[in-house]
Amino acid sequence: MQPSKNKLYDSELKIMEVLWKNGDTKAKQIAEILSEEVGWNINTTYTLIKRCIKKGAIQRIEPNFLCRPLIPKEQVQQAETEELINKIYDGSADKLFAALLGRKRLTSEQIEKLREIVGELE
Amino acid sequence: MPLLETSLSAAPIILLILLLRPAIKKFLPKNTLIILWTAIFLKLLFSHVNSFWEQPHGFNAEGISQIEISSDSTIPAAEPDEAPFSEQSESNYKISLSEKNPENKKNLFSSAILPLGTAITTLYFIISYFRCLNEFKTSLPLKNEFTENWLKNHLIKRKISVRQSDKISSPLTYGIFRPVILLPKQTFPKNEKRLNFVFLHEYIHIRRFDALLKLICVAALCLHWFNPAVWLMYIFFNRDIELSCDETTVKKSGLSEKAEYALTLIEMEERKSGLSPFYSPFGKNFSQERIIAVMKTKKIKFPAAVSGTALIIALASVFVFPTPKSFGVEAKAEQSHTQNTASLNETYSEYTPYGLTVNSEDGKLYYNGNQVRRFDDIISEGFFGTKAVGYYEKNGVTDIKAVRENNKLKGLEVISEDKAAKESENGEKSDFSANQPDLLENLASEYGLEYNKNEKALYFEGNRVRLFWDSLNSESLPTSGNPPFVSTVSNWDSKGVIDVYVNRDYKEKDKNGNGKLLNLRIADKQEFDQNTSLFETLTTPQETP
Known part of the structure; x- marks a missing residue:
């Protein structure tokens, strides 16, 4: 397994899938394929490719921004998904948002308390 | 505002x-x-x-004070907390002329700190928003x-x-x-x-x-x-x-x-x-x-x-509906202010030749030796710009009103006890307008309505006007609430029998940036009834049986 900072998110895995399937591919082509397949615009795809490069999953070869997968498919397995939860990017914009709007996570005791409330009021 | x-x-x-x-x-x-x-x-x-x-120039970095033009001022616009009750634009105009005024602290806040804070907050939210959006994408x-x-x-x-x-x-x-x-x-x-x-x-x-x-x-x-x-x-x-x-x-x-x-x-x-x-x-x-x-x-x-x-x-x-200006006038009339004598002197210097003076000791107005209870003046400035100067002091004994002819100050008139009592009585009863005769007269002359002095009411084509409604800068009716950006001039007289609207061409602007004035229109039956229900709930809840 790679160190956890190199974990790939689903979106990044999607890029990798294209490379695993087609071998070395130009970034432009990846963008075209994924625009068709999942509706990403070019900027989104390029952002993700750059993130993969940063994580060491893709090598960029010039000319033509050719992308080469550096990690084999087998190495990236679903086993990592549990850990991903740690890196949750909360939907509420930012940490301040989250704090303001009370979108923080609860402990299991708190969850239990909520269940009790439902039971009582039912 | x-x-x-x-x-x-x-x-x-x-x-x-x-x-x-x-x-x-x-x-x-x-x-x-x-x-x-x-x-x-x-x-x-x-x-x-x-x-x-x-x-x-409001946000000019050189610290030039903010010039407030309260464009939504309608009939005599005097802001509730302003004292003396001269209109906002006037007092701020004075400030803008005297840049060394110590009050500039306030202006530093509104001209530099305020927009800076807004910029920072806005930037923060925009960045957060797009960061999220890009992630969602x-x-x-x-x-x-x-x-x-x-x-x-x-x-x-x-x-x-x-x-x-x-x-x-x-x-x-x-x-x-x-x-x-x-x-x-x-x-x-x-x-x-x-x-x-x-x-x-x-x-x-x-x-x-x-x-x-x-x-x-x-x-x-x-x-x-x-x-x-x-x-x-x-x-x-x-x-x-x-x-x-x-x-x-x-x-x-x-x-x-x-x-x-x-x-x-x-x-x-x-x-x-x-x-x-x-x-x-x-x-x-x-x-x-x-x-x-x-x-x-x-x-x-x-x-x-x-x-x-x-x-x-x-x-x-x-809060959200436009404050009927007369409410403001009434509210003000109940406050007693201690004023800065210097600014009072400036405001009332125009009236000094006619016997109105500011006492330098107590800062109150006197007319021929008697303390003034109430003072009113209406000055029209251009088509809609109306400036109101008002004053009320509980302990005063004389009520004074400025007399103007073609907008030029002609003198001061003492309002008799009776008349004053009647006026304030009327004022209490009335709803939207305080039935300040000056205001209505002014309104009548600007729009070509008739003004009946005895009844203190507006007439149009022989009928007493109940609702007078002019939406200045874009089309809006009383029933449409108070949409943003719309300034209106309005008057309500519960004894009136017709509602009058001002027709304007909003595509063409007059020099005040308002729609071009076309003509006056009498509301049809349906509109009249709608206004009845709307204004009665707004203005006279206590009178409904």
Whole structure:
């Protein structure tokens, strides 16, 4: 397994899938394929490719921004998904948002308390 | 109205709603809260926009003071807290001429700190917003039988898509015109019933344009960043939008489902909580508030719906509707001010030759040795610019009014006890206008109406005018509430028999930036009746039998 900072998110895995399937591919082509397949615009795809490069999953070869997968498919397995939860990017914009709007996570005791409330009021 | 004033005047209303919030939550539809908050946001956003655009030098970095042109001033506009009651524009104009005025501290705030704070807050929210949006865009489409069927059964004009991301922790919706329901990865509830609740909740957000409301709310927050009350409102608005959405979800699914829905919320909360070691009292409180609110959802009875509507109208008419200027005049008349003698001298120097003086010791007005109780003057400036100077001192003994001919000061007139008593009596009874004869006379001459001195009433083509309505810069009727950007001149006389509207061509502007004046129009029967119900609730609730 790679160190956890190199974990790939689903979106990044999607890029990798294209490379695993087609071998070395130009970034432009990846963008075209994924625009068709999942509706990403070019900027989104390029952002993700750059993130993969940063994580060491893709090598960029010039000319033509050719992308080469550096990690084999087998190495990236679903086993990592549990850990991903740690890196949750909360939907509420930012940490301040989250704090303001009370979108923080609860402990299991708190969850239990909520269940009790439902039971009582039912 | 200047930004600071709007902000300050909003604070008590916000606190009042927060105070009433538990009761509203308990007895009224929760939409009531959303409507109230939205009304306040719009007011906060738009009430001063006119003057903002008209003062390009307001934010000048060289510390030149802000010139307020209160463009929405209608008939004698005097701001409630201004004393003496000369109009806002005049006093600020004075300030702008004297740059070395020590009051410039205030101007430094409004010309530098205020816009800087707004810029920082706005930038912060824009960056956060786009960071999120870019992250959401990396989500993957979710296509399965359940979602496809669900979308087929819940069609709206905008195309809704469903996507999935492993970077969010709870379901959410983004996009106003092309809404997307975004689900967290592997956060699928136990069964389809619960999944249906999740979809329904997000669908209701989409249908009600909650994303847009939230943006409006953030915009108001950026503008009023310095006001803690607005931050409070922001927090509670975001909560109430969820509570209201929960309420609708439960009602749509049937009240018997509320426990199941509450458990769905808890399940989502639980999945989200994952490995979090953090204790967050704030989050806990809201989750608890939400669960309790869901469990206590009940059918709204008719009286509750009616009182909810009444509450909205009552609060909105206090804050959001245009303040009838005469209310301002009346309110002022009750205040007794201690003034800075120097500024009084300046304001009243014009009247000194006619015997009106400011006593340098007590700062009060005297006329021929008698202390003045009330002083009024109306000066018209251009077509709609009207300046009002007013003064009231409880202990005074003489009432004085300025006499003008073609707008030139001709002298001062002492109003007799009788007449004054009559006037104030009339003033109390009247509704929109204080029936200040000067104002009406002024209004009549500007629009070519007839003015009956004995009745102190406006006449048009021989009939007494009840409602006079002029929407200056864009088309608006009294029944359309108070849309943003619209300035109006209006007068209400409950004894009138016709309603008169001013027709304007809003495509062509006159020199004041208002629509070109075309003619006057008498309202038809239907409009008249609509106005009857509208204004009677607004102005004379105590007189309804």
